[in-house]
Amino acid sequence: MKMTIEIDCSPQEARSFLGLPDVSALNDKLVEEMQKRMTANMAMVSPDELMKNWAAFGAGAQEQFRNLMSAAVDAGMGANRNK
Structure with missing residues (x-):
């Protein structure tokens, strides 16, 4: 049913x-x-604000990013050494 x-x-x-x-x-x-x-x-x-924000990230930001990645790799290598 x-x-x-x-x-x-x-x-x-x-x-x-x-x-x-x-x-x-x-x-x-x-x-x-x-x-x-x-x-x-x-x-x-707005285009004006975007350009201001992007311009603020010039070469200094690239250098900081590279330093951050280097520090992460160094920390990872140190962790592998401790195992």
Whole structure:
């Protein structure tokens, strides 16, 4: 025997029927916070700001990155020696 039951209800009605909590207020708060952060970060996407940020990473940043990688390799070699 095969039986099909169709229930017509909204998501809110289904959640309350199953005893699930109402998280719509939390969802609204999270969406609002994400919108604030996106609006604040839009200024960083402007071409002027991007060029300022990229120019700040000139040769000095490359040298620091190379030093960081050298330090990581040296630390890894030291860990292998201790085994």
